[in-house]
Amino acid sequence: MPNSDHYVIIGNGPAGNAAAFTLRENDPDAAITIISHENICFYSKPRLVKYLAGKVDEDALAVKTMDEYRRRHIRLRLGQTVERIDPDSQSLHLAHMETVHYTDLVIASGARERLLPSMKPYADCLTFVTEFNDTTGLRKKIADSTRFFIFGGDLVAFKFLKMLTDMGKQVTLLLYPKAFWPHRLTKDMQDAIVKNLAPTNADILADDDLDTIVPEDRGGYWVTTKHGVRTQADLVFSFNGLIPDVDFARGCGLEIDHGILVDETMRTSLDNIFACGSCAQIYNPDINTYTTSIGWPNAQAQGKVAGLNLLGEHHKVRPAGRKYFDLEGVKIKTVWWEDLEKDEEA
Amino acid sequence: MKTIDKDISIVIEICGSAGEGTISAGEILSRFMSAQGFEIMSFDAYPAEIRGFGKCVAHTRVSANPIYSPGKLADVLIALNDNHAISQLSALKKGGILIYDSQPPKPHEEDQSVVARADAVTISYGVPLTMLAQKAAGNARGRNMVALGALTALFHLDRDAFTNSIKDRYGKKKQIVIDSNVNSFLEGFDWTKENIDKADTISFQGVTPPQSKAEQKGEKLIINGNQLVAKAALDADLKFYAGYPITPATKIMEILSKELPKHGGTLLQTEDEISAIGAVIGAGYGGIRAMTGTSGPGFALMTEFTGLSVMAEMPAVIIDSQRGGPSTGIPTKTEQSDFNAAMFGGTGDCPRVVLAPTDTTSCYDATVLALYLAEKYQTLVVILLDFFLSNSIRNIDTPKKPAPKMLNANIAPDAADLAGYQRYKITDSGISPRTIPGTPGGMYFATGLEHDANGRPNYTDKGHLAMTAKRFRKHASVLAEAPAPMISGTQEMVDIGVISWGSSAGAAHEAVVTAAGEGISAAAFSSMMLSPFPEKQVTAFAGRCKKILIPELNYTGQFADFVTKIIKRPVERLNFITGRPMAAEDIVEKMREMI
Numbered sequence A: 001m002p003n004s005d006h007y008v009i010i011g012n013g014p015a016g017n018a019a020a021f022t023l024r025e026n027d028p029d030a031a032i033t034i035i036s037h038e039n040i041c042f043y044s045k046p047r048l049v050k051y052l053a054g055k056v057d058e059d060a061l062a063v064k065t066m067d068e069y070r071r072r073h074i075r076l077r078l079g080q081t082v083e084r085i086d087p088d089s090q091s092l093h094l095a096h097m098e099t100v101h102y103t104d105l106v107i108a109s110g111a112r113e114r115l116l117p118s119m120k121p122y123a124d125c126l127t128f129v130t131e132f133n134d135t136t137g138l139r140k141k142i143a144d145s146t147r148f149f150i151f152g153g154d155l156v157a158f159k160f161l162k163m164l165t166d167m168g169k170q171v172t173l174l175l176y177p178k179a180f181w182p183h184r185l186t187k188d189m190q191d192a193i194v195k196n197l198a199p200t201n202a203d204i205l206a207d208d209d210l211d212t213i214v215p216e217d218r219g220g221y222w223v224t225t226k227h228g229v230r231t232q233a234d235l236v237f238s239f240n241g242l243i244p245d246v247d248f249a250r251g252c253g254l255e256i257d258h259g260i261l262v263d264e265t266m267r268t269s270l271d272n273i274f275a276c277g278s279c280a281q282i283y284n285p286d287i288n289t290y291t292t293s294i295g296w297p298n299a300q301a302q303g304k305v306a307g308l309n310l311l312g313e314h315h316k317v318r319p320a321g322r323k324y325f326d327l328e329g330v331k332i333k334t335v336w337w338e339d340l341e342k343d344e345e346a
Numbered sequence B: 001m002k003t004i005d006k007d008i009s010i011v012i013e014i015c016g017s018a019g020e021g022t023i024s025a026g027e028i029l030s031r032f033m034s035a036q037g038f039e040i041m042s043f044d045a046y047p048a049e050i051r052g053f054g055k056c057v058a059h060t061r062v063s064a065n066p067i068y069s070p071g072k073l074a075d076v077l078i079a080l081n082d083n084h085a086i087s088q089l090s091a092l093k094k095g096g097i098l099i100y101d102s103q104p105p106k107p108h109e110e111d112q113s114v115v116a117r118a119d120a121v122t123i124s125y126g127v128p129l130t131m132l133a134q135k136a137a138g139n140a141r142g143r144n145m146v147a148l149g150a151l152t153a154l155f156h157l158d159r160d161a162f163t164n165s166i167k168d169r170y171g172k173k174k175q176i177v178i179d180s181n182v183n184s185f186l187e188g189f190d191w192t193k194e195n196i197d198k199a200d201t202i203s204f205q206g207v208t209p210p211q212s213k214a215e216q217k218g219e220k221l222i223i224n225g226n227q228l229v230a231k232a233a234l235d236a237d238l239k240f241y242a243g244y245p246i247t248p249a250t251k252i253m254e255i256l257s258k259e260l261p262k263h264g265g266t267l268l269q270t271e272d273e274i275s276a277i278g279a280v281i282g283a284g285y286g287g288i289r290a291m292t293g294t295s296g297p298g299f300a301l302m303t304e305f306t307g308l309s310v311m312a313e314m315p316a317v318i319i320d321s322q323r324g325g326p327s328t329g330i331p332t333k334t335e336q337s338d339f340n341a342a343m344f345g346g347t348g349d350c351p352r353v354v355l356a357p358t359d360t361t362s363c364y365d366a367t368v369l370a371l372y373l374a375e376k377y378q379t380l381v382v383i384l385l386d387f388f389l390s391n392s393i394r395n396i397d398t399p400k401k402p403a404p405k406m407l408n409a410n411i412a413p414d415a416a417d418l419a420g421y422q423r424y425k426i427t428d429s430g431i432s433p434r435t436i437p438g439t440p441g442g443m444y445f446a447t448g449l450e451h452d453a454n455g456r457p458n459y460t461d462k463g464h465l466a467m468t469a470k471r472f473r474k475h476a477s478v479l480a481e482a483p484a485p486m487i488s489g490t491q492e493m494v495d496i497g498v499i500s501w502g503s504s505a506g507a508a509h510e511a512v513v514t515a516a517g518e519g520i521s522a523a524a525f526s527s528m529m530l531s532p533f534p535e536k537q538v539t540a541f542a543g544r545c546k547k548i549l550i551p552e553l554n555y556t557g558q559f560a561d562f563v564t565k566i567i568k569r570p571v572e573r574l575n576f577i578t579g580r581p582m583a584a585e586d587i588v589e590k591m592r593e594m595i
Helices: A014-026 A045-052 A066-071 A117-125 A138-144 A155-166 A187-196 A296-310 B022-035 B082-091 B129-137 B140-154 B159-169 B175-195 B225-235 B250-259 B273-285 B296-311 B339-344 B360-377 B387-391 B461-481 B502-517 B535-543 B558-567 B584-594
Strands: A006-010 A031-036 A074-078 A082-086 A091-094 A099-101 A104-107 A111-113 A147-152 A170-175 A203-205 A210-215 A221-225 A230-233 A235-239 A242-244 A260-262 A273-275 A280-284 A289-292 A315-327 A330-342 B010-017 B039-045 B055-063 B074-079 B092-101 B123-127 B220-224 B240-243 B266-269 B290-294 B316-322 B353-355 B380-386 B393-397 B486-489 B494-500 B522-526 B529-531 B545-552 B572-575
Touching (some): A014 A031, A014 A074, A045 A138, A045 A155, A117 A210, A117 A235, A155 A170, B010 B022, B010 B140, B022 B039, B022 B055, B022 B140, B022 B159, B022 B393, B039 B387, B055 B082, B074 B082, B074 B140, B082 B092, B092 B140, B123 B140, B140 B175, B159 B175, B225 B250, B225 B316, B225 B380, B273 B316, B290 B296, B296 B380, B316 B360, B353 B360, B360 B380, B360 B393, B360 B461, B380 B387, B380 B502, B461 B529, B494 B558, B502 B584, B522 B535, B545 B558
Parallel strands (some): A006 A031, A006 A104, A104 A273, A147 A170, A147 A235, A170 A203, A260 A280, B010 B074, B092 B123, B290 B316, B316 B380, B494 B522
Antiparallel strands (some): A082 A091, A111 A242, A315 A330, B039 B393, B353 B529, B486 B522
């Protein structure tokens, strides 16, 4: 156990960084460590598509510089993976067999790719783009390839499709109604999306499903759908939403559903452990259930709340009410968490 | 994150504990890179103890272009042992790559793993080295090969060619040894290919080796300085070597113990260094080409006998491979701190020839030249190697065999000389005809006492002066046979001139090129011949330099003191004794300060 406070944050995204910087602002003396399995400083995931298109370089992805962490004495452990939490000894077991002790822990591990059950047999054939690690080497592959097949229909899928068509690539999209998880696209929504994507000149397949993906000896794949459409592709991508990245936290006593269950103050079921961002499932008193959230502002707000409450304050995130997501011209109703408001009763 | 362009080299360091195969892994890496057509320079740092503990580092610089110095910081650090690798992190470039054991045999205490201590900008790749080695061979000994497999996969190197390099390295071992090493390598390769997405842009792709493998076949030697000294000695018809083992010179003796008898020669392992130099002088007296090798402590013991070689004018060659001193010092760290001892050690006015090779190739040239000069000028020749030169490995073109005249330089007396033979006849060149014992009419007294032309003791002031002058006169002729100093950089007036010697010279010449790229006008001067020293050339060089910098691996600047007296002006010094060789970066940093 450390002699003085050691706040450890798992995750180097907007939630984790908001928590870390909030902690530093309010506790100048404590040791603060951010652990991330990625080998890169805090960067903008939304810009990855432009990076893959070769429109921006790596420097343009950076959200914070190393110097900002140094000045605030926030330690970064990059390229290090947490494998297990031991709440009894208040320690983390890292993949390289090092134990890191904490006095308080903030889990902000984000989300990872969602692999649909029907695609599991073909996982080795699929390419995912969820973090910077996925993009290394992919820029060149994309530049060198001409034919692409995309499964899915989440926000990134459409951005990616447009990026490819803008580059003059030949793209086929198999639209999945469940891609915009946890929402399901209705038939009307799908039709509207297909219509709105017409100007891209991509081939859009709907009301269909994957049958097989067969790798070719010389590289590339043959993709066949249930309706018998057979398409040749150099690369096959899957964009079917994200799921909380919390496998490492299972079995340690934390209450976990899809994500780590937290109350409105970002407290988990265990003392000294908070969770925030897209790895968390937050209790919504209005609908009396736990919901996950996505989006940069939500994550930042939750990270800030987690940081403040870890220091003994009592803040809540509150539901922002119904919001609409624009999915290729189709409005989808959602309930998200954002905005920080001091609990007047605290 | 950075991109290595084709003009920039890549430095790879493997760090482990003694006995973990660190040095073997570095050697295999060097051989593979050489076989791929790259230029390589590699050296090892290891503890003085034989095995069991202590930090080992195998350092390899790889480039498509000629390499002059080892490089200061590594682009890639392979950590076979976290405890040791932590202290090696300071030699890893910002944004460099760290390959570490992600499943070590024992858990780490907090902050005691190398990845925990790495700078945040380091790109870290965890590979289960121990687990994969055990899987491949049933024990953890192959962790070094697993690491090489990981490196090969990460950098998209030729897996099959690398496998062949491993087979070549262990070719004389039992099949089970070869198989376990190869299998460990392949486990590391396959696992990394499957599990690691490379998140950096450091790459050998686009770095085009200057020669194809086929073109190089049979022409390139992968060799270190000690091996090359031994090869040169054999090529130069050495017939007798006496020595007492001492790091870092022992390898020369090891090689010659096997090879010299095959060439009709004899190797004598003596009870100490005093006996060794005595035996060498005795062999020289008998007309046999002879040499000894040692390091600083052994050279100190030989000092009295060096005077005999000079006074009695008997050929003797001593190789002093310098290490950290004084006394037993730091046996496995490099230094250039025997300069004064080699140049001035001993009693009396004692002229001797001192040669200091500046790179691996010149170890060959210096050895051939030393044996020739010792014989022709009937004197002592010291070759100053150092730990780095002795052990650093280069891939070089096979040296040309010595010219016939270099193989026998004894100046035998003719009939006229033998009539009233005077062994120490005063001559203009200082060289007197020398008989081999047993030559009819060629008898003489050989003594360490001052003597007359016949070798009889003579203590008169005139006699001593005449003989001392004769011995010094030889130097004028020696200098004429010395290779010309190497001068690089612009030929015009420059802001900084770098004067260097020995193993630091390569770094100096490379630094001048780097400095020029930064707009610093500079030139470099180095000479293999230290005694006699090319004073006119160095003075002329200094005359076109606004400032002079002298880098060397000793504490006080022994060579700088020497040069200052010649050029009669103050110089800037760059001295360190950290045990690592001089790198071009060290010199460039100093040059930036000087501007």
